[in-house]
Amino acid sequence: MKSGRDNWAIDHLFDLATGRFAPSPTGPMHMGHLITALSSYCSVKQKKGKWLLRIDDIDSDRRSAESANLIIKTLRIHGMIPDTEVTYQSAQDTKYRYRIKQLESQTFSCSCSRRETSAQGTYHGKCYQNRRHQERHSIRLRSHKTIIFFKSTSNTKLENGFTESVDDFILKRKNGDLSYHLASAVDDGEQMTEVVRGDDLITSTGYQLLLMKKLGLSTPNYRHIPCLRFETGEKLSSQNMAPALANQRPVMNLRNALWYLGAIPPTNIHSVSAIIKWSIRNLNLTQLPEILVPFQNYDVSDRYRRTETIKPSV
Numbered sequence: 001m002k003s004g005r006d007n008w009a010i011d012h013l014f015d016l017a018t019g020r021f022a023p024s025p026t027g028p029m030h031m032g033h034l035i036t037a038l039s040s041y042c043s044v045k046q047k048k049g050k051w052l053l054r055i056d057d058i059d060s061d062r063r064s065a066e067s068a069n070l071i072i073k074t075l076r077i078h079g080m081i082p083d084t085e086v087t088y089q090s091a092q093d094t095k096y097r098y099r100i101k102q103l104e105s106q107t108f109s110c111s112c113s114r115r116e117t118s119a120q121g122t123y124h125g126k127c128y129q130n131r132r133h134q135e136r137h138s139i140r141l142r143s144h145k146t147i148i149f150f151k152s153t154s155n156t157k158l159e160n161g162f163t164e165s166v167d168d169f170i171l172k173r174k175n176g177d178l179s180y181h182l183a184s185a186v187d188d189g190e191q192m193t194e195v196v197r198g199d200d201l202i203t204s205t206g207y208q209l210l211l212m213k214k215l216g217l218s219t220p221n222y223r224h225i226p227c228l229r230f231e232t233g234e235k236l237s238s239q240n241m242a243p244a245l246a247n248q249r250p251v252m253n254l255r256n257a258l259w260y261l262g263a264i265p266p267t268n269i270h271s272v273s274a275i276i277k278w279s280i281r282n283l284n285l286t287q288l289p290e291i292l293v294p295f296q297n298y299d300v301s302d303r304y305r306r307t308e309t310i311k312p313s314v
């Protein structure tokens with residue numbers, strides 16, 4: 001059973017914590033993925049909860065079954081096995097379309113081009129009168145510029161909370177694809193008590209919370225952890241050629257991920273299972289660095305040798 005309570009400690013007492021890692025299958029896992037996966041895994045396992053793996057492949061242009069399989073394999077090699085079967089958003093179209101139907105009275109059919117809408121920054125309301133859903137139109141939620149306030153648990157300034165003014169946004173695209181916000185809000189709202197993810201998704205959280213509330217779903221607790229970035233400030237991603245994790249060196253990869261998070265396991269731990277157990281016991285997500293040390297593609301063994309003497313500042 002899932003609760004919508006606002007306090008991590010209360011969830012811990014009353015319900016089984018449920019969290020997830022939800023990668024888009026656009027390439028192999030990189031160090032940024034590993035940091036997020038490990039953080040979400042430890043967060044629920046510290047509460048003796050369930051950890052789920054959801055493949056966020058709603059975007060038909062960007063999904064690859066090969067990447068999804070590689071991600072599942074990489075997680076397994078790094079000691080993170082989901083507690084239920086892996087789910088795929090692409091296989092749950094019916095569920096999301098049902099949710100759009102539920103919102104029908106609050107949506108409109110929009111024929112505007114992306115260029116037309118992005119020029120102004122906010123949606124101009126041109127299609128508000130198109131209440132019936134039509135083919136080759138997108139479906140937008142009428143959000144009335146709702147102000148959403150939410151807290152994200154963290155050790156940083158994020159604790160103070162965020163205010164998002166949510167603009168009218170797309171639930172279904174003209175080509176029939178469903179939106180990331182819709183699919184994530186439905187899945188997280190139906191199943192999760194907590195969401196641990198990168199701080200690049202803070203803005204998305206406002207949109208998704210609004211959807212959960214409109215759909216009558218309970219809302220998970222959020223923790224946004226700092227993203228791993230290159231020296232240039234750009235976030236690691238498949239698009240910018242972030243190097244793939246070497247599956248033959250999982251212990252070193254896990255040590256590196258922990259190093260970025262400010263945690264250094266003893267050097268006498270040599271197995272994946274032991275380092276995962278150590279992480280669950282010792283990784284303190286309330287004590288993360290505010291910003292992660294920029295990623296540099298050192299040879300992993302070099303990096304770890306450095307970590308024995310240089311601990312990142314927290």
Ligand SMILES: [Zn+2]
Pocket residue numbers: 109110111112126127
């Ligand atoms: Zn429009």
